[in-house]
Amino acid sequence: xxxxxxxxxxxxxxxxxxxxxxxxxxxxxxxxxxxxxxxxxxxxxxxxxxxxxxxxxxxxxxxxxxxxxxxxxxxxxxxxxxxxxxxxxxxxxxxxxxxxxxxxxxxxxxxxxxxxxxxxxxxxxxxxxxxxxxxxxxxxxxxxxxxxxxxxxxxxxxxxxxxxxxxxxxxxxxxxxxxxxxxxxxxxxxxxxxxxxxxxxxxxxxxxxxxxxxxxxxxxxxxxxxxxxxxxxxxxxxxxxxxxxxxxxxxxxxxxxxx
Amino acid sequence: xxxxxxxxxxxxxxxxxxxxxxxxxxxxxxxxxxxxxxxxxxxxxxxxxxxxxxxxxxxxxxxxxxxxxxxxxxxxxxxxxxxxxxxxxxxxxxxxxxxxxxxxxxxxxxxxxxxxxxxxxxxxxxxxxxxxxxxxxxxxxxxxxxxxxxxxxxxxxxxxxxxxxxxxxxxxxxxxxxxxxxxxxxxxxxxxxxxxxxxxxxxxxxxxxxxxxxxxxxxxxxxxxxxxxxxxxxxxxxxxxxxxxxxxxxxxxxxxxxxxxxxxxxxxxxxxxxxxxxxx
Numbered sequence: 001x002x003x004x005x006x007x008x009x010x011x012x013x014x015x016x017x018x019x020x021x022x023x024x025x026x027x028x029x030x031x032x033x034x035x036x037x038x039x040x041x042x043x044x045x046x047x048x049x050x051x052x053x054x055x056x057x058x059x060x061x062x063x064x065x066x067x068x069x070x071x072x073x074x075x076x077x078x079x080x081x082x083x084x085x086x087x088x089x090x091x092x093x094x095x096x097x098x099x100x101x102x103x104x105x106x107x108x109x110x111x112x113x114x115x116x117x118x119x120x121x122x123x124x125x126x127x128x129x130x131x132x133x134x135x136x137x138x139x140x141x142x143x144x145x146x147x148x149x150x151x152x153x154x155x156x157x158x159x160x161x162x163x164x165x166x167x168x169x170x171x172x173x174x175x176x177x178x179x180x181x182x183x184x185x186x187x188x189x190x191x192x193x194x195x196x197x198x199x200x201x202x203x204x205x206x207x208x209x210x211x212x213x214x215x216x217x218x219x220x221x222x223x224x225x226x227x228x229x230x231x232x233x234x235x236x237x238x239x240x241x242x243x244x245x246x247x248x249x250x251x252x253x254x255x256x257x258x259x
Numbered sequence: 260x261x262x263x264x265x266x267x268x269x270x271x272x273x274x275x276x277x278x279x280x281x282x283x284x285x286x287x288x289x290x291x292x293x294x295x296x297x298x299x300x301x302x303x304x305x306x307x308x309x310x311x312x313x314x315x316x317x318x319x320x321x322x323x324x325x326x327x328x329x330x331x332x333x334x335x336x337x338x339x340x341x342x343x344x345x346x347x348x349x350x351x352x353x354x355x356x357x358x359x360x361x362x363x364x365x366x367x368x369x370x371x372x373x374x375x376x377x378x379x380x381x382x383x384x385x386x387x388x389x390x391x392x393x394x395x396x397x398x399x400x401x402x403x404x405x406x407x408x409x410x411x412x413x414x415x416x417x418x419x420x421x422x423x424x425x426x427x428x429x430x431x432x433x434x435x436x437x438x439x440x441x442x443x444x445x446x447x448x449x450x451x452x453x454x455x456x457x458x459x460x461x462x463x464x465x466x467x468x469x470x471x472x473x474x475x476x477x478x479x480x481x482x483x484x485x486x487x488x489x490x491x492x493x494x495x496x497x498x499x500x501x502x503x504x505x506x507x508x509x510x511x512x513x514x515x516x517x518x519x520x521x522x523x524x525x526x527x528x529x530x531x532x533x534x535x536x537x538x539x
Binding site: 004007008009011012015016018019020021022023025026027034037038070077078079082084085088089091093094098099100101103104105106107108109111112113114116119120132133135136139141143145167168199200201206213214217221222225229233237240241243244245246 | 262272275276278280282283284286287288289291292297299332344352353356358359374375376377378380381382383384385386387388389390391392393395396411415416424425444470472473475476480482487490492494497498503506510512514517521
C-alpha cells in the first residue's frame with residue numbers, strides 16, 4: 001500500500017469513527033445500570049422496561065406511528081402522481097412546487113404553516129396540521145424516487161402496450177404500476193421515516209394537544225437527561241435503520257433522494 | 260381513431276397532475292405568500308397578527324425594527340460564519356471519504372455509501388443528544404465548538420454524497436495522462452481532480468450551508484446563550500414573543516439569503532463545468 005492510499009484510508013476511517021462513535025455511546029449507555037450517563041456500572045434492560053410503563057412516551061409513539069402511516073400513504077399517492085407527471089407531461093411549475101419544500105430550511109416551512117393554520121384557517125393545531133405538513137415535505141422525496149425509476153425504463157414498453165391495444169388505464173395498471181412498484185414501496189418507507197423522525201416542522205405545527213416521539217425526546221433532553229432517552233433513541237434508531245435498509249434494497253435511488 | 264385516444268390522454272394528464280399541484284398550492288405556496296404579507300402587518304393585541312379587516316394597513320414597522328438594532332445584523336453575520344465554517348469542515352472531512360468510495364471496487368462502493376447514510380437514519384435529535392453525552396463530561400458543552408461539531412455531524416453526508424457522485428465520474432485516463440507528463444500525486448490532485456470536482460463541492464456546499472443557516476435545535480441544545488442564530492431568532496418571535504410580523508420579516512430575509520445562495524450555486528457550478536471543459 002503506497003503512502004497516499006494509506007493516508008486516504010486513515011482519514012476515511014477517522015471520519016467513519018466520527019460518524020459512528022456518538023451513536024454507539026448512546027446505544028451502549030441505554031444498557032447501563034446507572035442513573036447517570038457518566039460511567040459504566042453494569043448491564044441492565046431496566047430503561048427499556050421503564051419505557052413500556054411511560055404513558056407519555058407510549059402516547060407519543062402511538063401518535064408518531066399513526067401520523068407516519070397516514071401521511072406516508074397520502075404522500076406516496078400524491079408523490080407518485082407528481083413523479084409520473086414530471087416524467088411524462090413535464091408541466092413547468094411542478095418541479096418548483098414539488099422540490100422547493102425539500103430544498104429550503106425546514107424552519108421556513110414550519111413557520112409558514114403555523115401562520116397559515118392559525119391566522120388564515122383559524123384552525124387549532126393538532127393531528128390535521130401535522131399530517132398536512134408531513135405530506136407537504138414528503139411528496140418531493142417520493143416524486144424524485146418515482147421519476148428516477150421511470151427515467152431508467154425503456155419507453156418502448158409503453159408503446160408496445162399501446163400498440164397491442166391497451167387503454168391508457170390498462171397500460172398503467174398492467175405495465176407502469178408493476179414496474180414502479182419498488183419505487184412506490186421505497187418512497188413510502190422514505191416518507192414514513194421522514195415523518196416519524198421530523199422534529200423542526202412538527203415543533204411549529206403541533207400546538208399543545210398532540211405530542212410525537214421527537215417532540216417528547218426534545219422536551220426530555222431540555223429538562224433533564226436520563227438513560228431512558230438512550231433507550232428510546234436506540235429503539236427509534238433500530239426502527240428507522242431497518243426501514244432505510246429495506247428502502248435502499250428496493251430502490252437504490254433512495255440514497256440519492258435523501259440528499 | 261387517433262382523436263378519441265388523444266382525448267383521454269389529455270384527461271389523464273390532469274388527473275395525474277392536479278392533485279399534487281393543488282395540495283402543494285394550498286399547503287406550500289399559499290402559506291409562503293402569507294408570510295410575505297405578514298411581514299408587513301402589525302402585531303395583534305394578544306400577539307400574533309392584527310385582525311384581518313385591517314388588511315389595507317400595511318406597514319414597514321417590522322423591517323424598520325430590524326434595521327434599528329445592530330444585534331440582528333450580528334446574528335445574521337454569526338449565522339453566515341457558522342454556516343461557512345461548517346461547510347468548510349464538511350468539505351475537508353468529506354473529501355478523503357468520497358474519494359476512497361469513488362476509487363473502491365464497484366461492489367464495495369454501495370456498501371461504503373450505505374455506511375455514510377446509516378448514522379443519518381437515526382433521529383436528528385438523537386444525533387444532537389449523542390454529542391450532549393460526549394461533550395458534557397469534558398466541559399465542552401454550551402460552547403461555539405459544540406455548535407460547530409453538532410452542525411458538521413448533522414450535515415456531513417450531504418457533502419459526501421454529491422462529492423462521491425462527482426468523483427465517481429472522473430475518467431482515470433486524465434490522471435494517467437498527468438502522471439505520464441510527470442505530475443506527482445500532489446500536482447495531479449490540485450491540477451486535475453480538484454478542479455474537476457468543483458461542481459460536486461458546490462452542490463454539496465449548498466446542501467450544507469442552507470440548512471445550517473436556518474437551524475435552531477443545534478445552537479439551542481449544544482450552544483451557549485451567545486450562540487443563537489437566525490433560526491433561534493425566528494423561533495423565538497413565533498413561539499415566545501408572539502411577534503409574528505417580526506418573525507415573518509426575519510423569515511423573508513432568510514428566504515432571500517437562501518434564494519441568493521441557490522442562484523450563486525447554480526451559477527458557480529455552471530462556471531465550474533465550463534472550467535472542467537477547459538481542463539479536459
